[in-house]
Amino acid sequence: MTIQNLYNFYSISSGIVTNSKKVKKNSIFFSLKGKNFDGNQFAYEAILNGAMIAIVDNKKYSLLHKNIFYVKNSLYFLHKLAIYHRFKLINIPIIAITGSNGKTTTKELITSILSKKYENVHHTKGNFNNHIGIPLTILSMPKNTQISVIEIGANHEKEIKKMCSIINPDYGYITNFGKAHLEGFKNIKGIIRGKLELYNFLKKKKKKFLSMEMILYN
Template identity: 40%
Template sequence: MLEKIIGVSVTNVHFNTKNLEPGGLFIPIKGEQSDGHSYIEDAINNGAIATLWNSKIAIPSHLSDRIKFIEVEDTLKSFQTIANSYRKEVNPIVIGITGSNGKTTTKEILAAALSSNYQIHKNSGNYNNHLGVPLTLLTMPENTELCIVEMGMNHQGEISELTKIAEPDFAIITNIGESHIGHLGSRENIAKAKMEIIEGLTYKENILFDGDESLLSILNGYPIKDIHIKDLKQQENKITFNYLENNYVLPTFGLHNAKNSAFAIKLGEILSVDNEKIRQGLHKFRNANMRLEYKEKETNSFLLDCYNSSLTSLKSALNTFESIHTPKHKVAILGDIFELGNESISTHKEIGKITTMYSDFEFWFVGKGMSEAFAIAKDSNTAKYFNNTEALCDFVKKHSVSMQSKYFLLKASRGMSLEKVYENFN
């Protein structure tokens, strides 16, 4: 099908030469730091047989017989246009997912829940931006029946661009939090940016959204509300809950994942998927790395939730941590939340106030922002403070032998690399 669009039969596509395989199509992208056109020889050496090429750049004469050059005005725009054309050729049911928190987890839950009924393709990792979304579409096997496309953003207008590339048949907005508030200025603006996803929908009512979020109340579609989720419990490494009079089990941590599951359950119902198959599919779910990921070392337990962080997701993580029944001493390690802009000091102070509500476990604060939280929490909890992740790692190296039979929660923004703390335990 791709040959029909670009005129060349290729077996794979990528904008990173390291990820190309023999028979591939190279997409050279001009970025802020480098220009992909400079890596054309690397692409050829890694097996590329064709490449998009900016028509304003001269084709290297010594390479003209080694690879097919497809000249275009803008390689990025052409990449996105080709992806949209290929999406139409394969013509699967496309589900677009956005939201401040829970996008990747909801994507994985949805894939598990519907796996018995469809050949499913989805974003790899967090390939959810202006490059990742078209790549997701172009790596879709021709027999794909349902494609799940996660869409991320930092600024207004970005979701609008992505949804027009993917043209989803259904869309999900998981929630509205504080992520990227430093760029967008307010939760109201974040909501507007997330709601751009409906611009690509053929039927604007085919949207599932957080029905408890007032900022989304203007939407017409399928609101998912907490009131319909009952008997919610965290039981060891799984959550159990009742949604719309049916019982479900999801093998993961995080009470908030019941609502993420409800999106998948409701969409399955809309698509006429048998409820028993949905229940069985949910049993297959495995959480992505560093998203409430459970690990053990010696006598210690760890809950790694350090892929990203926001005030909303931090509250959820603490509630989950509190709900876990264990004889081990609990320690919540909280690292800085990034991209808060002018809200950074007030948000980290708010975290300090929140931690005073938890008397059953100890808090360790890490990073410049968390110094604000520590200043408030230090008198109410058994608290420690570390300037950065490296300082905490040094502390762990020195004392890990004496720190046994503990249960650690690690929660921070990606840039804090808080998973290194786990790695430094013996």
């Protein structure tokens, strides 16, 4: 299975799911793993529930059905698929938001403001702001999107940098620096370095860092 082949399936699918119980007809199921679960175990159930195909990273589960495909790392392929989709929609501007507090409120505020100007504003739903939620958010972005607002959460350094490589934002906004997730960032300096990964990405790509005044009056 290559990313191009997977994208061909994605382009005619009803979307991406990671929960076999939330499968829609002709969706694509990604089997992800965590400390207390292994999504590979539910790939066949996803097919029975109507999934077009299922992606697994344990070979034995790919033998259960012709539409279950093995890859080395399901999460890696999910990220790659999101990056590929973003490249296809590269002309759609994305605002990325991060910070220790107030990310969701700020995202909702900015989305509301933009909706006064644009008919099709795409944005992060719920708390889909991590290494799984962000690629799913990108993959939920339809072609008629005019602008998107994506929230980035992080609990350790380099995480925001990695998420920026998937989102490829055109604009960025940092709400604040606080003492959240100190166990991952270790200290306040680590938090500042982590949040500034968004700023550094935008600077390197020669993109814009926003202020609330720019959002309100442009």
